[in-house]
Amino acid sequence: MQFRLLGPFEAHQDGRRVELGSRRQERCILAVLLLDMGHLVTTERLIDLLWDGRPPSSARGAVHTYIGRLRTALAPYGAQIRTGGDGYLVEREHHVDVDEFSQLAHRASATADPARRVELLDRALALWRGPLLAGTADGELRDRLQGPIEELRLASLELRAEAQLALNRHGPVINELTPLVARHPTREELVGTLMTALYRGGRQAEALALYRATRRELVEELGVEPGMRLREVHRRILHDDHRLERPGRPVYEVRVQEESLPWSVGGHPALEFCNTFAGWGHEPPLPGSEWLRTYRTLAVWTGHLGLADDAAVSRLIELARRDPDTADAELDAGRALRARLYACLTDPGDGAAFDAVARHAEAAAKTLVFRRGVDGRGRWWPDLVSGLRLPVHAVAWSAAELLADPRRATIRVCPDERCGWLFLDESGMRRWCSLATCGRTAGEAPCHSRS
Missing domain, CATH: 1.10.10.10 (Winged helix-like DNA-binding domain superfamily/Winged helix DNA-binding domain)
Known part of the structure; x- marks a missing residue:
């Protein structure tokens, strides 16, 4: 039926x-x-x-x-x-x-x-x-x-508006988001996208007026200041920055070799790999929460986290260009490993997840080589003999190191439902993964520093 x-x-x-x-x-x-x-x-x-x-x-x-x-x-x-x-x-x-x-x-x-x-x-x-x-x-x-x-409907509307901006359709975005922002005046992703569309449509004064109205609403109703992303859109409009990009996702990102990568908050490569998926605690996952969208992103991320050197990253990108089907298969394998690793790290009693990660680590160990780094210290590196499997091997080996490390007991899960990221908390004081972006509930002022 x-x-x-x-x-x-x-x-x-x-x-x-x-x-x-x-x-x-x-x-x-x-x-x-x-x-x-x-x-x-x-x-x-x-x-x-x-x-x-x-x-x-x-x-x-x-x-x-x-x-x-x-x-x-x-x-x-x-x-x-x-x-x-x-x-x-x-x-x-x-x-x-x-x-x-x-x-x-x-x-x-x-x-x-x-x-x-x-x-x-x-x-x-x-x-x-x-x-x-x-x-x-x-x-x-x-x-x-x-x-x-x-929540999924609103996130979809945000994602659709951002895609339309990428297609230079700021007119329809203005028409569609204006009544929506009126109904959701404190939803900063919507406001930032509408501000960007207004600016691109030559309506700078209206974009700035919208920011002032939104800030007033946030302060008076919730007792919080606008988040960093919305403030950044405001700053760029004030400076008439023609390079103004669309607002970012609900989580931070960095740009490396033209790839969007998540902001590092975990304190360990294995944790950061799990953090390439935002919204682990949100069911169903929110649109835009997946960071590893292509194999190239995975390769660049592996180099950014120091799991592979620049030469290896360049080689991986070239191999992926020549053999896209295998690259896609390895990307799927990486995502599957990520899910198992997340389960293993958040539930120490999940023996099946641990065993799955262990099998990956054992396979990786057969391809590692021991080399001297620029600092003179030796370390294990995944060998290019692994081909396009290299990033998966690198993550698996890093995961094995963390699972054998006493610091595993200090892993925490961010309780924000739009996040769920993992981070090390050796101090026992941190509550959120990133005090600048998470944990801001109604009536709770944002924190501006890390513990």
């Missing part, structure tokens, strides 16, 4: 509209199960959502009744609501517009071509026919259900 939740609730079978759930509560229950399709939703959660924490004594019986009616209504179409423990689930065998939206948004974030990115995001955003579950969920229930979906 096909279900539409991004707007009024609708169900379709073979292109034909199907009426399900004569009561609003029944449609709400089915929608909640579809939003978490493939996962068990407990009866207690359904009760809590349906009655907003104030259930009647008959709530559990009512949920069972609603589930029974839904099963009867779905049966002719081969759809089932399964019981598991004290809850229910819908198997992942149906088409839900929320899933399609998420998949398109993440495909868009993974492409470097701005035109292709706009095309994919246009398709994703066109799936929205109105507020989530319009006419079915009330405002309170919608607020509780739509958090991750709404």
Whole structure:
């Protein structure tokens, strides 16, 4: 079956509209199960959502009744609501517009071509026919259900606007973002993109006025000053900097050999490799969170972190140009290693993740050579005999060193849901990975120094 939740609730079978759930509560229950399709939703959660924490004594019986009616209504179409423990689930065998939206948004974030990115995001955003579950969920229930979906929608709008700026379409960006910024006046990524579009459209005074209004809103409502990125856009507009680039991602980045690399905050190459993925703690991942978009980025990053010398990086870039298919395969292998390493470092009890990293490290050890560095000290280097696998070997060897280091016990995870980066905290004092960008919740002033 096909279900539409991004707007009024609708169900379709073979292109034909199907009426399900004569009561609003029944449609709400089915929608909640579809939003978490493939996962068990407990009866207690359904009760809590349906009655907003104030259930009647008959709530559990009512949920069972609603589930029974839904099963009867779905049966002719081969759809089932399964019981598991004290809850229910819908198997992942149906088409839900929320899933399609998420998949398109993440495909868009993974492409470097701005035109292709706009095309994919246009398709994703066109799936929205109105507020989530319009006419079915009330405002309170919608607020509780739509958090991750709404965040993904806003992030997609930001990513689409940035791609349009890359295509010199500042006019449409101004038209689309002006009402959006009015509804989200403290969302700095939106504001920075709109300021850039206004500046590029010859409306410098309006861009500066928008900054002043945003700063006033942030100070008066949240008690914080604008972040560094928004301040940098403001500074460049003040100086009439014609090189003004689009605002950056929600995380810092540096430019090396024309590649965008994440700002180093971890304190160890193995941690920085995990930090090439922003938003580890956000599910689903936010668009734009992937830094290792191409093999060339991986090669440049390996040299930037000192895991390979400049000659090796140049050789890797040339090999990747000649054999793009193998390069893509090695990039995928690197991402898989990264996921295992992140799991291993955040959960010392994850034996399977440790074993996977260990196998990579053992393979890397067979290709290492011991050479004298410019400082006169000897060190192990991955040999170019590894070919395009060299960056994966370099990371695996670095990971093995960290896993054998007592400092592993000082690894912390940034709790900011847009981050999740890893960092060493030998002092035991740091709370966030980067005190300039993370941990700024409503009513909490930003920190301006590191512990």
